[in-house]
Amino acid sequence: MKWALRILGALVALLVIAFLFFRIADTDPAEMRAKYGGEPSQFVELSNGLTVHLRDEGPRDGVPIILLHGSNADLHTWQPWVDALKADYRVIRYDQRGHGLTGAAPDADYTLDAFTGDVELVADALGLEQFILGGNSMGGWISAGYALDNQARLAGLVLVDASGAPIERDGPPPLGFRIAQTPVLRDVARHFMSRSIFERSLAQSVSNQAIVTDEEIDRYWELARLPGNRKATMQRFATPRVVYSQEQIAALDVPTLVLWGEEDALIPLAAGDWYAEHLPNNSYVTYPGIGHIPQQEHVAQSVEDLRQWLEQLVPAEPEA
Numbered sequence: 001m002k003w004a005l006r007i008l009g010a011l012v013a014l015l016v017i018a019f020l021f022f023r024i025a026d027t028d029p030a031e032m033r034a035k036y037g038g039e040p041s042q043f044v045e046l047s048n049g050l051t052v053h054l055r056d057e058g059p060r061d062g063v064p065i066i067l068l069h070g071s072n073a074d075l076h077t078w079q080p081w082v083d084a085l086k087a088d089y090r091v092i093r094y095d096q097r098g099h100g101l102t103g104a105a106p107d108a109d110y111t112l113d114a115f116t117g118d119v120e121l122v123a124d125a126l127g128l129e130q131f132i133l134g135g136n137s138m139g140g141w142i143s144a145g146y147a148l149d150n151q152a153r154l155a156g157l158v159l160v161d162a163s164g165a166p167i168e169r170d171g172p173p174p175l176g177f178r179i180a181q182t183p184v185l186r187d188v189a190r191h192f193m194s195r196s197i198f199e200r201s202l203a204q205s206v207s208n209q210a211i212v213t214d215e216e217i218d219r220y221w222e223l224a225r226l227p228g229n230r231k232a233t234m235q236r237f238a239t240p241r242v243v244y245s246q247e248q249i250a251a252l253d254v255p256t257l258v259l260w261g262e263e264d265a266l267i268p269l270a271a272g273d274w275y276a277e278h279l280p281n282n283s284y285v286t287y288p289g290i291g292h293i294p295q296q297e298h299v300a301q302s303v304e305d306l307r308q309w310l311e312q313l314v315p316a317e318p319e320a
Contacts (some may be wrong), residue, residue: 164243
């Protein structure tokens with residue numbers, strides 16, 4: 001019995017040593033703010049106690065567009081669209097709760113209501129009466145959820161490879177998502193988030209591999225390790241995900257642009273077809289050879305399609 005206890009104690013000690021040795025440390029918040037939170041970033045405290053990392057660019061009198069990033073991403077994923085739009089539109093994006101420099105939510109709430117509540121509070125903080133709301137992946141799910149309860153406040157809705165449709169993917173999701181969706185594994189794996197996991201997950205999510213750069217991978221990896229973000233990610237994946245019904249989407253009469261990569265391995269094209277079939281007032285554009293992030297994978301064409309839709313939605317005022 002004594003030998004068994006000694007062996008058990010030795011094994012426990014080895015596991016603790018291995019954990020301490022191989023655990024990947026958090027990043028330094030000050031260093032991350034300096035690297036990813038410079039101009040034109042703002043840190044805006046909302047009335048619910050969450051301080052969001054936010055960028056608000058373009059003319060103050062321009063049509064406001066709020067863009068919501070996807071799961072495990074951050075506001076930088078919209079940079080190509082912002083660069084193309086900010087001369088004519090007021091483009092707003094922010095790191096959502098549990099992501100980027102916004103970090104973990106004080107209330108640890110990662111339900112749909114919490115995310116849509118943040119949209120409302122950001123719009124209030126910026127004094128927006130009406131705006132266009134767009135989102136990619138999880139951000140599209142949140143955008144649709146916000147629209148269901150706030151149609152009067154939206155001038156338009158943009159869904160880019162949005163989750164939320166009752167459509168199952170064919171095959172397993174990318175590695176990082178498989179880990180996060182496995183209860184016991186995710187609790188252990190959050191301490192050992194290697195850079196290679198992020199590289200592989202990004203590469204599996206997109207078809208245009210040109211966007212899988214060292215800079216992009218480093219940003220995903222570093223911001224995921226901001227203190228509190230790893231735990232927030234696991235709490236978010238443990239939160240039951242709302243799936244929309246046909247009746248809900250059919251009642252959504254906001255003008256909507258649906259954009260979809262035809263080779264999306266994370267949320268299949270069939271989900272885009274479902275949204276396009278049931279949204280009563282939508283334009284639907286798909287991109288051959290493009291994966292889950294069209295705003296980065298297919299910049300020029302996705303921006304052109306967005307601009308054409310925006311000009312029909314809000315015609316330019318004639319010059320005096």
